Amino acid sequence: MNRPRFIPNPDTVMPHFQPILSMDTQTIYAYEVLGRYTGPQGVRSLGPFFHDSSLSMEEHISIDRIIRRKAIASLVNAPENTRLFLNLKPNWIYHFRQRPEQLPTLRFLREHNIDPSRITIEITEDSFFDDIEELARVTRTYREAGCQIAIDDVGSGFVNFDRIAYIKPNILKLDLELVKKCGRESFFQEILRSFAVMAEKIGAFLLFEGIETREEVQIALSLGARYLQGYFFSPPQAAMQNPDAFRPILERQIQQFVDHALWQQHADLRAAEELRDSLLTCLHRLSDCDAITPGAADAFVHPFLELLPKMVIRVFLCDERGYQWSSNFTRQNGHWKQDSDFIGRNWAWRPYFLSNIVKATHQEAGKLSAIYTDAHTGKKMRTYIYPLPGNLFLCLDLT
Numbered sequence: 001m002n003r004p005r006f007i008p009n010p011d012t013v014m015p016h017f018q019p020i021l022s023m024d025t026q027t028i029y030a031y032e033v034l035g036r037y038t039g040p041q042g043v044r045s046l047g048p049f050f051h052d053s054s055l056s057m058e059e060h061i062s063i064d065r066i067i068r069r070k071a072i073a074s075l076v077n078a079p080e081n082t083r084l085f086l087n088l089k090p091n092w093i094y095h096f097r098q099r100p101e102q103l104p105t106l107r108f109l110r111e112h113n114i115d116p117s118r119i120t121i122e123i124t125e126d127s128f129f130d131d132i133e134e135l136a137r138v139t140r141t142y143r144e145a146g147c148q149i150a151i152d153d154v155g156s157g158f159v160n161f162d163r164i165a166y167i168k169p170n171i172l173k174l175d176l177e178l179v180k181k182c183g184r185e186s187f188f189q190e191i192l193r194s195f196a197v198m199a200e201k202i203g204a205f206l207l208f209e210g211i212e213t214r215e216e217v218q219i220a221l222s223l224g225a226r227y228l229q230g231y232f233f234s235p236p237q238a239a240m241q242n243p244d245a246f247r248p249i250l251e252r253q254i255q256q257f258v259d260h261a262l263w264q265q266h267a268d269l270r271a272a273e274e275l276r277d278s279l280l281t282c283l284h285r286l287s288d289c290d291a292i293t294p295g296a297a298d299a300f301v302h303p304f305l306e307l308l309p310k311m312v313i314r315v316f317l318c319d320e321r322g323y324q325w326s327s328n329f330t331r332q333n334g335h336w337k338q339d340s341d342f343i344g345r346n347w348a349w350r351p352y353f354l355s356n357i358v359k360a361t362h363q364e365a366g367k368l369s370a371i372y373t374d375a376h377t378g379k380k381m382r383t384y385i386y387p388l389p390g391n392l393f394l395c396l397d398l399t
Contacts, residue, residue: 008037015071016236026250027243030083033071072108085120097134100141116146136166196224221257272368297326314397322348
């Protein structure tokens with residue numbers, strides 16, 4: 001049996017506002033506008049209506065425009081720095097590709113004399129199969145009018161990098177499910193960290209939505225979140241809130257994050273110093289060594305393998321351009337196994353390699369890399385790079 005089609009009475013439709021919090025000011029930066037309607041059971045979400053594929057795009061758009069118009073009208077009496085995030089599906093925007101000057105949102109802003117810089121157009125990461133360049137052209141009309149652009153639900157499925165590249169968003173909203181999975185599996189943190197790097201490279205800020213716990217706040221902060229949103233702070237409400245309403249809780253969370261981050265930084269420095277001290281005998285010998293030739297690299301490494309601390313699980317010798325001179329020496333069951341197949345391989349492509357080579361050279365001291373996941377073993381590890389005469393470098397992989 002087909003369920004009856006539900007289209008809300010336009011007179012019952014209204015916007016609700018969920019605060020988006022800024023980490024740099026600890027205040028409400030903006031509100032995401034979400035649709036609600038009043039029915040026999042009280043106020044209800046319009047989410048099921050907008051996700052009902054049996055309804056036409058025109059039916060969805062007609063209700064959404066009512067919500068947008070009312071939300072924009074609410075800015076007339078709001079403080080001047082109040083901003084709104086308005087959700088728009090790519091297909092809705094693409095609908096205006098031939099007449100971008102008629103975009104309803106921009107018309108509503110003109111009607112109420114609202115500065116477009118107070119609006120962020122949030123483009124959802126849903127199915128879109130039309131011309132991405134045309135979509136980007138219409139999106140550019142919003143940007144040229146003064147609006148900011150955000151892409152929603154980044155990471156919810158296979159990431160549409162084309163959309164990100166063409167649209168050039170100011171803000172990337174990270175999918176809440178990935179944030180929740182971070183609490184269970186560290187691998188998801190690495191995926192989110194890649195988005196943080198991407199956002200930094202393209203000049204965008206990260207907004208983490210769906211935050212429900214303190215743990216998720218800390219994960220988001222550790223991954224570079226500038227903005228946070230979720231029920232941990234507030235559900236969507238009919239009225240806007242005091243901009244400073246969440247300052248105390250944000251200050252506590254930021255303080256906790258800073259305390260832990262500083263502890264981690266100092267722990268990293270201590271780890272590097274302890275490693276250097278434990279290698280002191282070996283490193284002193286290395287600093288006094290004569291020039292090493294490629295054919296003598298293995299003979300050079302052999303004598304001090306047994307002196308290395310147990311945290312060292314792999315040793316090899318490279319030159320400054322990333323070419324490996326020695327075999328791989330890997331600790332297995334307490335013994336060192338030699339693998340000459342790695343001689344001649346190049347590691348300059350590894351993200352940490354060249355930057356750490358340069359730092360080790362200029363500081364004339366060992367350099368400890370950040371933690372990474374080894375692609376061969378799947379284990380977390382770090383690499384300690386120590387400079388030798390002749391522009392060679394001893395590389396120690398550590399668990």
